[in-house]
Amino acid sequence: MSYPIAPDEDARLVVLYELELLDTPEEPAFDRVTRLVAKLLSVPISSVTLVDAERQWFKSSIGFESRETPRDVAFCAYTVTVAEPFIVEDASQDPRFAQNPLVTAPGGIRFYVGIPLRSLQGLVLGSLCALDTKPRVISSDELAALQDLAAIVTDELHLRERLVVEKKNTQASQQALDELYRSMECQIERRTNELNLVIESAYDAYISLDAQDVILDWNRAAEMMFGWPRKAALAKPITQLIFPTGLPAANDRAAIEFTAHRYDGNELPVEVRVKKLVIEGRERRSLFIHDITERQQLERLRNQQAREDVLTKLPNRRALDERLPEAMARTRRSQQPLAVLFMDLDGFKAINDAHGHAKGDDLLRVIAKKLVKTIRETDYIARWAGDEFVVLLEGSEPTAIEQLANKLVKVVEEPMIAGDAALNVSVSIGVALYLPASAETANELLKRADVAMYEAKRSGKAQVRIALSVDNAS
Structure with a gap:
């Protein structure tokens, strides 16, 4: 059997694979929704389906014995190609599905409704669907309820997409910082001007300290993050500005989660890397500080929803x-x-x-x-x-x-x-x-x-x- 292919199929699959949801265990966040679908619509079968290149895979399902089926028999293969809910009132009378083995089998599928599940970029990754072994017409209230439940699943997918993006950004930032550390250790004196340019352009705050924790350098990102202009921060003890309880312990390998203080008095959750250096016999410390407010909010939201x-x-x-x-x-x-x-x-x-x-x-x-x-x-x-x-x-x-x-x-x-x-x-x-x-x-x-x-x-x-x-x- 054949099935339609979405015009954005390649981009759709890239996002689906980045989510890393395929072939993962069942989760309450999705199972609650499929139970509600079966209960609200009084159907024997419901699922949260992700459509892979050659199969449909059920992240959560009620009424299916298998965790996946070939894509060429999947009703959801059609849902990922349309913008609106995909509804089949009687599959035995629909030429697209009349010969489908899921329809011709004893007690086979007759009714199907699928709501597209879209990524943050609007790409359809799968569907929230309800199926019945009897022909039926879905009411406007039932369709609205199904769309509301699909919105809950979509919110969960969007949350995971944001976490993927955060993870990729963190990894990219970490890789860039590791390269910067090696450069500083080997060529810090010869490449001071180049290093200053990199620091001023960095997304993370950079602060340089002497042995008495007095601020020697304070980049633009530090100005934006903490609220003190560079001129006001230079020559001040860092404990007077952002770390009143003292600096986090130096750790060349791991980032340390810490609480900083802004100019306006508000606390700011940050991730700090501290690197010790000795330049011409003088100890220096470089601090690379990343604002983790959004990451913590996403983690709290996910824990609350779970x-x-x-x-x-x-x-x-x-x-x-x-x-x-x-x-x-x-x-x-x-x-x-x-x-x-x-x-x-x-x-x-x-x-x-x-x-x-x-x-x-x-x-x-x-x-x-x-x-x-x-x-x-x-x-x-x-x-x-x-x-x-x-x-x-x-x-x-x-x-x-x-x-x-x-x-x-x-x-x-x-x-x-x-x-x-x-x-x-x-x-x-x-x-x-x-x-x-x-x-x-x-x-x-x-x-x-x-x-x-x-x-x-x-x-x-x-x-x-x-x-x-x-x-x-x-």
Whole structure:
């Protein structure tokens, strides 16, 4: 079978390979999106697809057993050649796909919609797609929701592109600086004028110091970075201007992350390389300083997105997996109680079926806000998955824990008004107490709370059940 080729195919593949995403493990940032696509559109198959030269590869998928397929059978091969969403309502009636083995196979594909995933330069690297084994027509609301989710995936791709660019710039700067160091060691006296020209043109700040840390040279980049004009900086101790706590230790091989001070009083995160030199028996030090503000912001943004639930803005399961062992360690030190509340909404599926997934999402956001307002500021709540939440209570007595759990049941039962309709759900809660002397793991503690939650459901829902102790459970 044949497939169309994008006019910018070569440039598209260059960007795709620079991202280094092909053949990498699954990641929560993408898996959350494919789960939401399958849930919001009620389709059995969804994926985040990257289209390689001769294959389509799934960074994340639901409903596909394989991680890749040949490009000549890929619906997404068409998506990377178009500017708008690519939609096939009935593949068996479409001459481009009627003989496709993915269509002719028993239970084969009938419906497909793909949203192009573009790079920072606008090159289409792949698609966010939804597929069904039945013909269907996608509504404008469904298409808008899919485009919103594609925008989340695109933001993640753009973040990684920026990190690639930063890495390339850092490597290029490092290579240039290493060459400069060798030149200074071998020819510093003979090539002083040439060196000064390079320093004045450098992107990084360059500062030269004597043995008493007094500034001998201060390039244009240093003026821009720290705010002091060159004339004002010369002959001043560097500790008086940008490093009030003292210079970082000299290290000829590695850059040192440090905090500098600007003229306006603001702190600036920097990466510093310190090189010691001896010229005519006099010690000199050269500082090459790189502003790492943007790099740190990108790293913080990526860490935040990896630990935050997209829908409710609560901590996600990954964040909880990090927080729970820390809470257990604090309990062992303080000998204060720790309780895990595992919460699962009752009747949430009926809300989605009757009012649509958008209203269901609105309800989850409202419930999340109510739960946050009900617990203490020192307590911790995370969205576990779907309509499940987990609360960690540290330093609460058992009687207070059960009272709070019952209060949460009542809070969730309060109806949410959506137009003329009142959306009503309840919640079943399982509570597991962690004993400081126990050898129980975090997963075992969560499991006990989960089992107790199902006991609450079997007992009639909208109830609280306290889990058996570790000894009794075993």
